[in-house]
Amino acid sequence: MSRATVELPATTRAFLTRPHTATLTTLRPDGSPHVTPVRFTFDAATAVARVTTRATARKAQNVATGGSTARVALCQADGFRWVTLEGQATVADDPARLAEAVRRYTVRYRAAPPAPLDLVVIEIAVESVLGLNL
Structure with missing residues (x-):
């Protein structure tokens, strides 16, 4: 997965x-x-950006089926403030990548994510960012 350089304001x-x-x-x-x-x-x-999910989840299947051209959009909103991260996505079940995704999730949400046996991580190489009121 290629890594893009995305400059973001501190507020974003x-x-x-x-x-x-x-x-x-x-x-x-x-x-x-x-x-x-x-x-x-x-x-x-x-x-x-990282999203943990089950390997059998539709979102993971969609990304896996999309191959090297799987593009996604991830949008976080709070009232009239929002930011959308867009980029190429891949699905990984590598233990080290899963551990990193779980670690980051636990820091952000102050609780570990669900841990099904078929846990995977969708990794998004963010190439563009759109936002409003940030």
Whole structure:
């Protein structure tokens, strides 16, 4: 996964550390959007967002099916403030990558994420950021 450099204002970086829920939009095999609420983390230094989920979840399947062209949008909103992170996504079950995703999630949300046996991480190489009122 290539790492993009994304410059973010301090207010946007701060907003992305607050323990909000976001929506993740992936594309089904027929091209229609699948939107689901998720918790996520964002590493501004590497421009990588992470979402933990089950391997059998539709969002993970959509990303895996999309291969090297799987693009997603992750949008966090709070009233009239919002930020959307867009980029290429991959699904990983590598133990080290899962451990890092769980560690970051636990720091952000102050509780560990659910830990099903088929836990995977969707990693998003963020290439563009849109936002309002940040």
